[in-house]
Amino acid sequence: MTARPEAVKGGPAIELRGISKAFGPVQANKDIDLIVPRGTIHGIIGENGAGKSTLMSILYGFYRPDSGEILIGGKPIAIQDSQTAIRAGIGMVFQHFKLVQNFSVLENIILGAEDGRLLRPSLSRARSELKRLASEYELQVDPDALIEDLSVGHQQRVEILKALYRQADILILDEPTGVLTPAEADHLFRILRGLRDEGKTIILITHKLREIMEITDNVSVMRRGEMVASVKTAETSPTELAELMVGRKVLLTVDKPPARAGAPVLEVRGLRMTDTDGIERLRGIDLDIRAGEIVGIAGVAGNGQTQLLEILGGYPEPGAKLDGEIRLRGEPLPLTGSDARARRHAGIGHVPEDRQVEGLIMDFAAWENVAFGYHDAPEFGQGMLMDQSAIRADAIRKMERFDVRPPNPELAAKSFSGGNQQKIVVAREVERNPDLLLIGQPTRGVDIGAIEFIHKRIVELRDAGKAVLLVSVELDEILALSDRIAVMFDGRIMGERLPDEATTADLGCLMAGIDPATTSPEDALPPADAHPGSHARGAE
Numbered sequence: 324m325t326a327r328p329e330a331v332k333g334g335p336a337i338e339l340r341g342i343s344k345a346f347g348p349v350q351a352n353k354d355i356d357l358i359v360p361r362g363t364i365h366g367i368i369g370e371n372g373a374g375k376s377t378l379m380s381i382l383y384g385f386y387r388p389d390s391g392e393i394l395i396g397g398k399p400i401a402i403q404d405s406q407t408a409i410r411a412g413i414g415m416v417f418q419h420f421k422l423v424q425n426f427s428v429l430e431n432i433i434l435g436a437e438d439g440r441l442l443r444p445s446l447s448r449a450r451s452e453l454k455r456l457a458s459e460y461e462l463q464v465d466p467d468a469l470i471e472d473l474s475v476g477h478q479q480r481v482e483i484l485k486a487l488y489r490q491a492d493i494l495i496l497d498e499p500t501g502v503l504t505p506a507e508a509d510h511l512f513r514i515l516r517g518l519r520d521e522g523k524t525i526i527l528i529t530h531k532l533r534e535i536m537e538i539t540d541n542v543s544v545m546r547r548g549e550m551v552a553s554v555k556t557a558e559t560s561p562t563e564l565a566e567l568m569v570g571r572k573v574l575l576t577v578d579k580p581p582a583r584a585g586a587p588v589l590e591v592r593g594l595r596m597t598d599t600d601g602i603e604r605l606r607g608i609d610l611d612i613r614a615g616e617i618v619g620i621a622g623v624a625g626n627g628q629t630q631l632l633e634i635l636g637g638y639p640e641p642g643a644k645l646d647g648e649i650r651l652r653g654e655p656l657p658l659t660g661s662d663a664r665a666r667r668h669a670g671i672g673h674v675p676e677d678r679q680v681e682g683l684i685m686d687f688a689a690w691e692n693v694a695f696g697y698h699d700a701p702e703f704g705q706g707m708l709m710d711q712s713a714i715r716a717d718a719i720r721k722m723e724r725f726d727v728r729p730p731n732p733e734l735a736a737k738s739f740s741g742g743n744q745q746k747i748v749v750a751r752e753v754e755r756n757p758d759l760l761l762i763g764q765p766t767r768g769v770d771i772g773a774i775e776f777i778h779k780r781i782v783e784l785r786d787a788g789k790a791v792l793l794v795s796v797e798l799d800e801i802l803a804l805s806d807r808i809a810v811m812f813d814g815r816i817m818g819e820r821l822p823d824e825a826t827t828a829d830l831g832c833l834m835a836g837i838d839p840a841t842t843s844p845e846d847a848l849p850p851a852d853a854h855p856g857s858h859a860r861g862a863e
């Protein structure tokens with residue numbers, strides 16, 4: 324049953340009628356109806372694999388629906404490809420940006436815009452148009468900067484500018500805040516509100532119910548390929564939305580007993596790292612993690628957390644200069660060279676921050692990815708005697724436990740939705756009960772039901788006496804899970820706090836490189852337009 328929201332402002336900008344789409348046996352979208360009134364922000368939520376990205380990809384011309392009809396501004400339209408969608412005034416900002424890394428901002432903006440709407444513009448006209456848009460929408464970015472030199476937040480600005488340059492009236496954003504700092508997310512929301520107020524229509528896919536409640540006018544809920552409800556945001560609540568999505572009650576907080584920390588599992592002393600560009604990414608890290616505790620590293624992305632996780636996981640950037648000491652259960656670990664496999668066998672599990680680059684081999688089957696790095700574990704036999712069916716059975720069990728959907732171990736990793744890919748990596752590392760779990764952005768792109776499960780498993784590991792190092796840009800996640808919080812800024816640990824005594828403001832200051840303990844209250848307050856992201860050393 325689909326309740327349709329009344330138009331909050333104006334008639335429908337988008338109307339989808341009976342859209343269906345299958346990928347082989349998987350029915351990704353089933354008979355979907357959706358109305359998005361003009362001049363509104365419309366949230367789309369649903370569990371991983373519910374069909375949100377597929378539906379938006381149909382609207383943007385990436386996929387053709389098997390059946391159904393699309394109306395834009397009340398007129399039926401056959402969206403054959405993205406060029407048709409762009410001509411119909413639709414812009415899309417993907418989770419993984421579609422920018423050419425070694426091109427400038429300006430080149431990226433005009434790339435592909437030379438169709439009928441905007442005849443090949445002169446570079447100087449394009450430059451002044453870009454300047455106008457950037458200042459009108461508070462999306463300042465250097466037109467001559469190369470994309471590869473921009474932080475993730477600024478790359479996203481370029482994507483939005485690109486859509487505006489192409490005169491988009493409808494903007495679709497797929498999990499736009501997953502890679503942003505809290506300040507960048509606030510800025511983005513200000514921009515989106517501004518766009519809405521001037522009559523543009525925005526569709527926002529997100530797993531964060533806080534964002535839905537804060538910024539949307541209406542919200543539609545998808546479950547297992549179907550549209551199960553569309554409601555006005557003001558008339559619903561996070562609890563109701565969570566239930567609609569998952570079909571059961573979901574715990575929105577983490578329930579955990581006090582930690583009983585034991586002997587140190589990981590000891591890091593004076594760890595320094597200089598990358599191949601000569602930039603010092605880690606400037607002397609001292610850190611202990613004991614058995615039975617979760618230490619959370621808070622910080623704006625790009626302040627050394629990635630390098631710390633990579634070094635501890637055994638694959639530092641090739642050619643980087645390392646110095647310092649790392650001990651696992653009192654034994655020194657070699658600093659140089661890549662020995663990720665040896666570390667896994669020594670009891671270090673590692674969920675890297677970027678699942679697509681470091682966590683998975685996208686063309687390999689799910690079961691191979693679940694075994695990845697552990698296929699030579701003693702229980703699976705050795706060499707010619709390697710027991711493939713045991714590896715497969717083990718993978719299937721882990722996929723079932725983490726509710727990976729669809730539960731088909733033969734599918735390539737790339738065929739799973741983003742959140743399900745993440746579940747595959749987390750299942751692989753957590754289910755081996757490592758003595759030390761290194762876990763980066765564990766719930767990025769993951770739905771609330773799966774977040775609840777992943778958080779529970781992390782706490783169970785801790786309660787079984789394991790040590791956990793959690794890196795997350797989500798302060799809520801750090802506060803909910805950590806027994807101790809260390810804040811990283813510019814390659815250093817700025818300070819440590821216990822979660823009970825930490826306030827968001829206090830942590831925010833440390834994340835911006837200000838220590839409230841040594842700064843007077845006025846000095847400690849970041850200026851109103853402070854942008855912790857600007858301290859970050861770029862996209863990682």
Ligand SMILES: Nc1ncnc2c1ncn2[C@@H]1O[C@H](COP(=O)(O)OP(=O)(O)OP(=O)(O)O)[C@@H](O)[C@H]1O
Pocket residue numbers: 346349350351369370371372373374375376377378728729738739740741742743768770
């Ligand atoms: N190109 C593809 N080939 C095969 N199956 C696909 C493909 N794209 C999506 N699917 C399947 O379609 C279903 C819906 O996926 P979709 O990416 O739309 O979900 P989603 O709601 O966006 O999930 P998430 O929140 O995890 O991003 C999933 O079961 C997915 O495995």
